[in-house]
Amino acid sequence: MLALLVLAELITFGEAVAVVAFLLSLAALALLLLTVRRLDGKAHRIDLRIKKHEAELTRTTASLKNIENRLDVLARAVEESAGRRADDLGAILASLGEDRVNAMTRAREVEELREEVRGLTEDRV
Template identity: 45%
Template sequence: MPSPRAMAAIAAVAAALAAVAALTDLLSYGEAAIFLGVAYLVMIARRVDGKAHRIELRVKRHEAALQKVEQQVAALAAKLDDGSAQRQEDLAAILASLGEDRVNAMAQAEELRNLLKAAR
């Protein structure tokens, strides 16, 4: 496909040829106008096609970037879940340790009371 500049050059040449053909009576002025209109429509269609292609490329680039971001978010979510699970395990271990210490303290207090009673 020609570039937009090449299309403009082709349209300019076509306009010049149509003008020359109309002036030399090879084409009527109506036919020359139709020829120029078709050339103009082809140039516009090419330009719109080029813009659509650039938009498509931009969308693909943004989709790729979005996939990278989604992967990073998924990795962060997994790390947060792992960290949360680890904190839950640590908290459970701390609470169990505190519970054991309390049970042991109660048993020691009971022993101490029994020893005090025996000593009196």
């Protein structure tokens, strides 16, 4: 169309070149605008994805804190239980030791009584 206007001498060749350059710059601007809009859309989707992951990370962190608190409670309970078991075991062993000592003392007493009974029976005979 510009060629017809130049051939018809309605516009000069320089004006036609200026119009073509202006149209090319408008096309470049339109392409740049579409590229920027596309990149902006991608950036927006990435931002939404990041926010979603941050929310999941926050929930995971809160869950991990709850689990950590529960583990602390369980660890304390296990330690207390182990302490009680150690005390109970110590008491049982002490009791067994006392029983053994008492049994040994009673065995000696019984043996002494047997000796006395034997001595008495020998004296009568």
